[in-house]
Amino acid sequence: MSVLEMQRLLGKVLTNEDLRNAFLRDPHSVCQTYELTPRERESLSLIDANRFKIYAASLQEGRVSLALVAFPLTKLVLSEEGGPLVARYCKENPPLPVSSSPMFNEAMVFYSFLNKLVATGEMKSKYLRDVLEYEKNLFFIGNDVETSRSSSDFARLNREIIDNLTDEVMLDSKPIKGAHAEVVSFDYDVIELAALLAKQEMPDLETKHTYLLFSKVPNEVGIKTSKINKSTMRLILMCDGTRKTEAILSELARDNGTESKDVVARLTSACLPILRQLCKSSVITFRN
Amino acid sequence: MNYSQPKVGVGLGFRTPLYQEIMNNKESIDFLEVITDQYIYAIPEKVELLLETGKHFPLIPHGVGMSIGTDMPVDADYLQRTVDFVEKTDGPWFSDHLCFTKAPDVDIAQLTPLWFTEEMVEVVCRNVKQVKEYTDRPFLLENITYYFPIPLSEMTEAEFVTRILEKTDCGMLLDVNNVHINSVNLGFDPYEFLNSIPLERVTQVHIAGGTRMQGVILDTHGSAVSKEVWDILKFVVRNAPVKGILLERDQNYPTFQDLLDELNIARNIFNQYS
Numbered sequence: 270m271s272v273l274e275m276q277r278l279l280g281k282v283l284t285n286e287d288l289r290n291a292f293l294r295d296p297h298s299v300c301q302t303y304e305l306t307p308r309e310r311e312s313l314s315l316i317d318a319n320r321f322k323i324y325a326a327s328l329q330e331g332r333v334s335l336a337l338v339a340f341p342l343t344k345l346v347l348s349e350e351g352g353p354l355v356a357r358y359c360k361e362n363p364p365l366p367v368s369s370s371p372m373f374n375e376a377m378v379f380y381s382f383l384n385k386l387v388a389t390g391e392m393k394s395k396y397l398r399d400v401l402e403y404e405k406n407l408f409f410i411g412n413d414v415e416t417s418r419s420s421s422d423f424a425r426l427n428r429e430i431i432d433n434l435t436d437e438v439m440l441d442s443k444p445i446k447g448a449h450a451e452v453v454s455f456d457y458d459v460i461e462l463a464a465l466l467a468k469q470e471m472p473d474l475e476t477k478h479t480y481l482l483f484s485k486v487p488n489e490v491g492i493k494t495s496k497i498n499k500s501t502m503r504l505i506l507m508c509d510g511t512r513k514t515e516a517i518l519s520e521l522a523r524d525n526g527t528e529s530k531d532v533v534a535r536l537t538s539a540c541l542p543i544l545r546q547l548c549k550s551s552v553i554t555f556r557n
Numbered sequence: 558m559n560y561s562q563p564k565v566g567v568g569l570g571f572r573t574p575l576y577q578e579i580m581n582n583k584e585s586i587d588f589l590e591v592i593t594d595q596y597i598y599a600i601p602e603k604v605e606l607l608l609e610t611g612k613h614f615p616l617i618p619h620g621v622g623m624s625i626g627t628d629m630p631v632d633a634d635y636l637q638r639t640v641d642f643v644e645k646t647d648g649p650w651f652s653d654h655l656c657f658t659k660a661p662d663v664d665i666a667q668l669t670p671l672w673f674t675e676e677m678v679e680v681v682c683r684n685v686k687q688v689k690e691y692t693d694r695p696f697l698l699e700n701i702t703y704y705f706p707i708p709l710s711e712m713t714e715a716e717f718v719t720r721i722l723e724k725t726d727c728g729m730l731l732d733v734n735n736v737h738i739n740s741v742n743l744g745f746d747p748y749e750f751l752n753s754i755p756l757e758r759v760t761q762v763h764i765a766g767g768t769r770m771q772g773v774i775l776d777t778h779g780s781a782v783s784k785e786v787w788d789i790l791k792f793v794v795r796n797a798p799v800k801g802i803l804l805e806r807d808q809n810y811p812t813f814q815d816l817l818d819e820l821n822i823a824r825n826i827f828n829q830y831s
């Protein structure tokens with residue numbers, strides 16, 4: 270007996286459009302590639318083709334709907350795109366069994382799919398990249414088990430060091446951003462864009478480069494998003510645990526074309542309060 | 558079977574968009590059913606928040622991904638996570654569907670019908686036995702909606718369900734909307750079906766509304782409960798030792814008052830007919 274083989278065939282045929290079409294045209298030849306008993310083959314060949322197609326279509330729609338739970342605003346923007354996106358998504362991303370949250374997994378696979386289409390210029394909407402990236406960060410940082418752990422670890426570490434975090438200590442240690450925090454640049458004011466889309470309005474915005482810091486709130490369900498400027502974004506990106514704050518400030522000074530003491534001192538007095546604040550909110554921590 | 562489970566009343570499927578309204582209407586909702594699969598891989602903060610909500614309502618875990626009918630052992634990691642979650646929620650029972658959702662290299666991710674054969678009865682019984690080795694909490698099996706039967710079955714769905722429930726000594730989560738949808742889509746008498754299954758094993762009931770499309774009713778949980786479903790519910794409550802009635806609503810949300818009105822109808826039926 271080969272019930273498992275029959276279930277494997279059903280699963281494949283239900284989720285693979287080309288194979289399904291072949292199966293519905295000629296079930297016997299598709300069945301031949303599976304180790305089935307004659308009765309199992311006979312049973313499969315008698316399945317109601319019309320109902321089978323309806324069910325298969327609902328599976329495709331179901332996959333995309335599940336993914337779009339994580340991307341409600343992207344869904345609105347996508348409604349302007351049209352085209353056979355659902356079928357293409359399912360064709361290019363066969364549903365594999367995974368040991369993780371089904372929704373989390375589907376959402377991240379769908380993100381990669383759309384992101385690729387955006388990168389190759391296949392999508393029309395000028396807002397799609399921004400909205401997709403915005404919602405991906407909200408969803409991923411808010412729901413990933415590793416980011417959750419990272420934010421809790423940082424909060425615990427920082428509680429221990431924050432009272433002794435003098436300017437000298439900061440300068441002499443290596444700041445590092447956690448996996449639970451991300452800085453992202455956008456072409457539009459994505460906060461305004463998101464607010465308008467949430468009201469079901471398709472806005473007409475001018476380009477306005479915007480930088481956001483996303484960070485998981487430690488030990489709570491929630492994400493904090495803060496608008497930052499380009500320099501702060503650069504500063505945070507340099508907090509990768511490989512160099513001391515002192516070295517980061519020198520590098521920033523070199524970026525400005527000078528390493529003069531004045532410039533370094535100005536940068537130091539501007540950056541240390543920012544780093545302290547980032548440490549307080551557990552976006553970064555300091556290592557020796 | 559142990560019939561000593563408590564009566565939990567009339568509840569609502571817990572869905573994130575409904576969270577605030579649920580908390581604002583605690584006195585009108587007797588229990589919450591929570592989708593196990595949304596929590597067993599979730600960040601701990603999300604589980605904590607749910608357990609906080611659970612201080613106001615009994616929580617009953619309901620799974621969609623165990624794939625009890627796949628002809629291979631239940632995924633041990635999935636099962637352990639499920640049982641841990643059931644313990645955390647302290648649910649009086651937990652449930653999943655009599656179906657399969659995956660095969661070795663494909664995740665169908667939806668409730669797909671089983672072939673009603675002797676061999677499949679054995680497969681399900683073997684897997685339920687595995688589940689029971691992990692926990693003593695009562696495990697209920699739910700009947701699904703299916704749009705096509707797998708031909709050349711050796712028995713009817715009612716016989717299949719009966720054989721499994723009796724052999725495994727499991728309770729049943731009877732989805733009356735699924736009975737109604739199948740009766741329309743597949744052309745059978747829902748009451749004949751109900752009279753052919755062991756109603757004495759029905760512990761919990763689901764009610765919901767479907768959507769008509771392409772000549773069939775789809776189980777969308779996206780519309781109001783139909784008159785036919787209310788009628789079937791009355792029959793079931795009159796004839797089965799139902800402990801809880803659960804309204805499932807997953808999309809196309811109406812006002813929360815509309816949901817409360819449906820809970821009230823269910824409560825009246827529960828009080829009048831049980």
Ligand SMILES: [Fe+2]
Nearest residue numbers: 699732763805
């Ligand atoms: Fe159900």
